[in-house]
Amino acid sequence: MKIVTADEMREIDRVTSGRFGVPSLTLMENAGTAVAEFVLEQYPSVKRIGVICGKGNNGGDGFAVARKLHESGKEVGVTLLASNSELRGDAAEMFARLPVPAIPVSSKDELKRGPASEVFKTEILIDAILGTGFRPPVSGLYAEAIAALNASAAAVVSVDIPSGADADVMGEQTGTVARSDAIVTFTAPRPAHIFGMLTTGPILVSPIGSPDEAIISSLNLNVITPRDVVSVIGPRPPAANKGNFGHVLVLGGSLGKAGAAAMAGMAALRAGAGLSTVATAKNVLHTVAGFYPELMTEPLQQTEEGTISGKLPTRRRIDALIQGKTVLAVGPGISRHQDTAKLVRSLMSKCGIPMVLDADGL
Known part of the structure; x- marks a missing residue:
């Protein structure tokens, strides 16, 4: 409105x-x-x-x-x-x-x-x-x-x-x-x-x-x-399943900031997404996964400071994860590490699905 x-x-x-x-x-x-x-x-x-x-x-x-x-x-x-x-x-x-x-x-x-x-x-x-x-x-x-x-x-x-x-x-x-x-x-x-x-x-x-x-x-x-939003959250067909309502990929989280990524992933499910995956630095994966059993998680290579790495293998892994997803959310708890910031800029220039930038992603 x-x-x-x-x-x-x-x-x-x-x-x-x-x-x-x-x-x-x-x-x-x-x-x-x-x-x-x-x-x-x-x-x-x-x-x-x-x-x-x-x-x-x-x-x-x-x-x-x-x-x-x-x-x-x-x-x-x-x-x-x-x-x-x-x-x-x-x-x-x-x-x-x-x-x-x-x-x-x-x-x-x-x-x-x-x-x-x-x-x-x-x-x-x-x-x-x-x-x-x-x-x-x-x-x-x-x-x-x-x-x-x-x-x-x-x-x-x-x-x-x-x-x-x-x-x-x-x-x-x-x-x-x-x-x-x-x-x-x-x-x-x-x-x-x-x-x-x-x-x-x-x-x-x-x-x-x-x-x-x-x-x-x-x-x-x-x-x-x-x-x-009524058309999005209205009654769902009895034969529907979680695969019918989109899959959100959240890219975020870092050492000391795992909660933001976990909450973003859960918010996607509560807003109506059928599936939600959080891709995060591998050293905080267990923290994210421990928040909610409904969330799926994916580990990513990390910097020495515990943030998501911006190096080529990580970028390739993220490119693979994006395939089949409905929307990409980038930023919650991702940090402002220089290497991680390069990763975010790279995604902005080539991401082929709708992207939401928030928090440190901005």
């Missing part, structure tokens, strides 16, 4: 509507449905739910969430951090469809002491204040609302992203950011979803109508999801 920037996400939405004919209101409706379904699935026994909405499209998503939850029989309260007249476009349309009254708030006092304060006493809070298009810092009424949300005892489900977070930041967030127990975002994750430590709970990326052709990213970053 591609990781996209906030600007790219806006362009994806624009192209989805302009080129592929999916109305923006439909995207918002689908977003609201995705959040509501997540809440109903994860918190089935909850009766009272509060929805805190900003005046932008994130708030429009929140209005759709509130309507869907109300239709499912939940008691829903909605607080709007603006006046009704400030709403525009799709957000205004979703507000008009609300089956419950939304309490508008224009000051800190109204937020803390008026009827709007009741929303913070619910069991679940839906954070629909600010989305991934926002650029920090947060100030004024929105900052007060986030502070009240953070002080509440309710579980918080974020719509798109915790309010106040910068979607493009790959590290720790700064400034006022809403806490989050779960995030439901849409179409594709932004960098902060993957690298930003925004929540200790689940992050759901829900498709809402954008075709794959519209999802374009310049980051060249992807995150592996169950959808990406």
